[in-house]
Amino acid sequence: MQSGFTQSIAFARGRALASGPVVLLINPPLWSAHAPYLAIPLLAGVLREKGKPVRCLDLNIEFLDLVVSARGLSEIGKLLERRTAKDIIERQAIEQAKVVCASAIARVDSARAILRSFDSLTNHHEFNQAKITMRDALRVISASFDGLRFDLTTEYFDYLAPSSAAIRRAATTPLSLYRWAFEKIIPDAIADPDIGLVGISISAETQLTPAVTAATLIKALRPNLKIVVGGNYTTRMMSAWSGELHPFHDIFDYCILYEGEEALPALYERLFERRLGPIPGLSEVIAGNTVHTPPVKTALKHAAKPAFDLIPLEKYFSPGPVLPVFSSRGCAWKCAFCSIPYASGSFRRRTASEVAAEIAELARLHGSRYFMFVDEIMTIRSLTDVSRELIAIGSPIKWYAETRFSQQWTQDIADELYRAGCRRLNFGLESYNQRILDLMEKEVQVEYIEDNLEICLKAGIAVHLFAILGFPGETLEEAARTVAFCERVVERSRTVYGNAYSSWGASRFTVDVHSPVGKDPERFGVRLVEPPENHDLSLSREIDYVHSGGSIFEQVGADMNPRARNMSFISQVSRFHRSLSTASEEEAFLRTCLGTGLPGVARRSLSVWERLPERNIALSPEVTICHTQRSVLNASVHAHTVIYDPRTGYLIELPIPDLNLDPLRIKQSHESVVQCLAPHIGGQADETVAALCRFGMFDLSEPLAAVDFDSPNFSVIVAEAHVHTQPSCPGNRVLVSGITGVASELDGPGLLLWEAIASPDGLTAGHLKSLMDIAVDKARFTGDVRTLLECGLAFAREDRTRVAADAERLIAAAG
Known part of the structure; x- marks a missing residue:
C-alpha cells in the first residue's frame, strides 16, 4: 500500500436500527460529479425499512473530492x-x-x-x-x-480493454489512479468490524474497473468480508456466464441480476438470520459453476424512501442538490438500438400521489427545490399525473425528465407541466427521417415531432434532443437532415421563444449485444464483427460495413458536417485550451430554472492598446512562469519559457529556455520591461510586452481606455499574433487564437472584415466608420468587430501621441 495521507470518511448513521451486521453500500466512480446516483440511497432505504443496519459509501464523490x-x-x-x-x-x-x-x-x-x-x-x-x-x-x-x-464523467486507460484479465491487472497496478485514491479512502471505510456485507452497484461500464479495484482492495484488507455486486451493467455482463465460472468469482461472492429490492434483504437474512430458500435474481458460484436464480419483478407500490441522508450531498460539484427520483421503471417500447428493456424488465409505474408526496418529503428533509426524474422514459400519462399531484399539493419544486414524441401532446399538457415545475425535457429524437425511425422501430411519426417541440417551447420548457448518426441503412442526406433539424430547433428556441437553454447532441451508432440489432443483426441487414477472443467483457459489436452496405462516417466528417473538420483543426491549434469538463445536465437544468443566461466563452475587456513608454507595469502575481523541455503548443518544438494566467487560461510561449522573468514582477516602466527582454527575443520584445498587457498578464498603473466605436478613440484595428485560420464552408473561414484557444467562424461579411483587419495596414478607424455607415445591419457589424476584439483575435491600437489624440477629439467635439 502506498504511503501518504488518508481520506477521513464520516458516515451518517441515521436513526437507530436493529442490531446486527452492517451492510455497507458502495457507489463506485465514475458516475456524475454533479448529482447523486439513486440506486444506493434507494437500496439503503429498503434495508432501513426492513430493520437492517446500513451505511453508504459514495465512493464516486469521495474519490472526486479527494483527487480534485x-x-x-x-x-x-x-x-x-x-x-x-x-x-x-x-x-x-x-x-x-x-x-x-x-x-x-x-x-x-x-x-x-x-x-x-x-x-x-x-x-x-x-x-x-x-x-x-x-x-x-x-x-x-x-x-x-x-x-x-x-x-469528471469518463476515463480512458491505455492498458485497459474490454477484457477481465486487463481489468484484473488494472485493479492491482500502482500506476492506477483508482488504486492510488482507494488506498487512502477504503481502509477507514471498512475498518468497523460490525460491517458484515459490502454491496457495490455497477450501473455503467465506467464503474467496472473502479468496482473491481475497490473489491480487490477490500478482499486484501478483510478476506472474509462478503461482497455482492448488482446494477444494470452487472446484469448485462454476468448474463453471459450462465453455467460457467465467471472471471471475478474470487472477489465478487454474489451478484444480483436485475432488481435488488427483494434480493438484497433476502441475502442479508440468509447470511446473518439463517433464512432458507432461493433468493430471486441471485447469481453465485456453486460447485465451480455460476448459477442464476430467476428474478422477480419488484412491486413499485409503496417504494422505500431514498436514504439521501447517508451520502454527502454537499460534496457534489453543483449547487442544489439536484435529487433523483423515479415514477416508473423499464420502458414500454423496444427500440432496435436499445438494451434498456433487457436489463430493466417490463414497464411499471408508481402512483402519482406517492411520487409527489416523496418529492415533497425529500424537499423538506434536504432543503432542495430541484429534482430530476431518472425514469428510462416518462410517458405522457406519467408526466401529466405527476404534474397534477404536484400542482394539487402546491409544491414549489422544479424538475426535468426524459420523454418521447407522441400524438398525445397538446398545449394544455405542456402548460400544465410548466405550472408543475417542469423546466426541461429531454427527447430521444434519434433521426428526423421517417424511414430511419421505422428501421429503428421507434413507433414515432416525423409529422408531429416539430409540433411537439413547439408546444413545449411555447410553454416555456427548454428541450434537449438526442440524435443517433449512422444507423444501418442511413444515407448521408438523412444524417444531414437530422443535424440541420436539431440546429434549427435550438436556434428557434433562442430567437423566437427567448429560451437560450435548449440543446442537442449526437452520438455514433454502436451495437449493444442485448439490443434487438445485437440479437438479430440479419433482420437489420448487418453483419457484426466478433471481438478478439480475450475481450470477454465486450458488450458492443462493430459492424462489418464492407458487407453491410458501407458506412457514412468518412463522409459525415468531410461533407455532411464541416464542424467535424473545423473541430479537428481547432483542437490541433488550441489543444492546451480544450476543456476536459463539459457542462452537465444539472448545470443546464439549474440555469434554465433560474434564468441565469449561459456563461459562454470568457472574453477579455474591450480596450484600446496605447504604447506609452512611461506607463508603469508589473507581471501579475497570479501569473505563473514555467520552463518546459518542450513546447506545450507544438509537440515537435523544444524548450520554451511559458507565461500562463490561471484566471483566464491565456498562455504565451517564448522560444527561449530558462528565461528569468521574475524581475518583471517589480513595477517599472513599459520601456524598461522591453529593454529587459530585448537581449533575449530581439525585435519581438516590444510586441510581446504589448500582448502581455493586452491579455491582462501585466498589472497596469492605469487602466486602458474602453473602445468607443461612435467616436473612435483608436487609430487602427489589427490582427493579433498567433491567430490560425482555415477555410470552412464555402465562403467561410475559422479563426483560432493560440493564446486564448477561442475559435470563431466567419461568414462572407465577417470574412471581408477580417481580411481588412489582417492586411498589413489593418482596418483604420476612418475605414471602419465608413463601413459602419454603409452596413445593412449595423448592430451585427459592430457585434462582429466586438467579437474579434474580445476573443483575442484582433486589437484596437492608438498610434497617435496622447496629446495629438486628445486635441483631435476636442476639435471633433467642437465641430
Whole structure:
C-alpha cells in the first residue's frame, strides 16, 4: 500500500436500527460529479425499512473530492514530477500539466466552492475562472498516471480493454489512479468490524474497473468480508456466464441480476438470520459453476424512501442538490438500438400521489427545490399525473425528465407541466427521417415531432434532443437532415421563444449485444464483427460495413458536417485550451430554472492598446512562469519559457529556455520591461510586452481606455499574433487564437472584415466608420468587430501621441 495521507470518511448513521451486521453500500466512480446516483440511497432505504443496519459509501464523490482537491493534487503533483514519457505526445501532456500544476493546487479548493454555490450560476466571470481551474486540475491528474485521460464523467486507460484479465491487472497496478485514491479512502471505510456485507452497484461500464479495484482492495484488507455486486451493467455482463465460472468469482461472492429490492434483504437474512430458500435474481458460484436464480419483478407500490441522508450531498460539484427520483421503471417500447428493456424488465409505474408526496418529503428533509426524474422514459400519462399531484399539493419544486414524441401532446399538457415545475425535457429524437425511425422501430411519426417541440417551447420548457448518426441503412442526406433539424430547433428556441437553454447532441451508432440489432443483426441487414477472443467483457459489436452496405462516417466528417473538420483543426491549434469538463445536465437544468443566461466563452475587456513608454507595469502575481523541455503548443518544438494566467487560461510561449522573468514582477516602466527582454527575443520584445498587457498578464498603473466605436478613440484595428485560420464552408473561414484557444467562424461579411483587419495596414478607424455607415445591419457589424476584439483575435491600437489624440477629439467635439 502506498504511503501518504488518508481520506477521513464520516458516515451518517441515521436513526437507530436493529442490531446486527452492517451492510455497507458502495457507489463506485465514475458516475456524475454533479448529482447523486439513486440506486444506493434507494437500496439503503429498503434495508432501513426492513430493520437492517446500513451505511453508504459514495465512493464516486469521495474519490472526486479527494483527487480534485488541493490535498489530492499536491500528492499527485509529486507523481507528475517523477513521470517519464513514452512518446512525444505524452511528453507534451506532462509539460502542459507542469505548467498548470502549481496554480491548480492553489486555486482548486476555491473553484470547488464556487461551483457548489448558486451564486456561480449568475456570476459568469467567477464561474468561468472556476471551470478553467477544474480543467487544469484534471490535466494534472491525467498526466500523472500512465496512459490516463480523465475528466469528471469518463476515463480512458491505455492498458485497459474490454477484457477481465486487463481489468484484473488494472485493479492491482500502482500506476492506477483508482488504486492510488482507494488506498487512502477504503481502509477507514471498512475498518468497523460490525460491517458484515459490502454491496457495490455497477450501473455503467465506467464503474467496472473502479468496482473491481475497490473489491480487490477490500478482499486484501478483510478476506472474509462478503461482497455482492448488482446494477444494470452487472446484469448485462454476468448474463453471459450462465453455467460457467465467471472471471471475478474470487472477489465478487454474489451478484444480483436485475432488481435488488427483494434480493438484497433476502441475502442479508440468509447470511446473518439463517433464512432458507432461493433468493430471486441471485447469481453465485456453486460447485465451480455460476448459477442464476430467476428474478422477480419488484412491486413499485409503496417504494422505500431514498436514504439521501447517508451520502454527502454537499460534496457534489453543483449547487442544489439536484435529487433523483423515479415514477416508473423499464420502458414500454423496444427500440432496435436499445438494451434498456433487457436489463430493466417490463414497464411499471408508481402512483402519482406517492411520487409527489416523496418529492415533497425529500424537499423538506434536504432543503432542495430541484429534482430530476431518472425514469428510462416518462410517458405522457406519467408526466401529466405527476404534474397534477404536484400542482394539487402546491409544491414549489422544479424538475426535468426524459420523454418521447407522441400524438398525445397538446398545449394544455405542456402548460400544465410548466405550472408543475417542469423546466426541461429531454427527447430521444434519434433521426428526423421517417424511414430511419421505422428501421429503428421507434413507433414515432416525423409529422408531429416539430409540433411537439413547439408546444413545449411555447410553454416555456427548454428541450434537449438526442440524435443517433449512422444507423444501418442511413444515407448521408438523412444524417444531414437530422443535424440541420436539431440546429434549427435550438436556434428557434433562442430567437423566437427567448429560451437560450435548449440543446442537442449526437452520438455514433454502436451495437449493444442485448439490443434487438445485437440479437438479430440479419433482420437489420448487418453483419457484426466478433471481438478478439480475450475481450470477454465486450458488450458492443462493430459492424462489418464492407458487407453491410458501407458506412457514412468518412463522409459525415468531410461533407455532411464541416464542424467535424473545423473541430479537428481547432483542437490541433488550441489543444492546451480544450476543456476536459463539459457542462452537465444539472448545470443546464439549474440555469434554465433560474434564468441565469449561459456563461459562454470568457472574453477579455474591450480596450484600446496605447504604447506609452512611461506607463508603469508589473507581471501579475497570479501569473505563473514555467520552463518546459518542450513546447506545450507544438509537440515537435523544444524548450520554451511559458507565461500562463490561471484566471483566464491565456498562455504565451517564448522560444527561449530558462528565461528569468521574475524581475518583471517589480513595477517599472513599459520601456524598461522591453529593454529587459530585448537581449533575449530581439525585435519581438516590444510586441510581446504589448500582448502581455493586452491579455491582462501585466498589472497596469492605469487602466486602458474602453473602445468607443461612435467616436473612435483608436487609430487602427489589427490582427493579433498567433491567430490560425482555415477555410470552412464555402465562403467561410475559422479563426483560432493560440493564446486564448477561442475559435470563431466567419461568414462572407465577417470574412471581408477580417481580411481588412489582417492586411498589413489593418482596418483604420476612418475605414471602419465608413463601413459602419454603409452596413445593412449595423448592430451585427459592430457585434462582429466586438467579437474579434474580445476573443483575442484582433486589437484596437492608438498610434497617435496622447496629446495629438486628445486635441483631435476636442476639435471633433467642437465641430
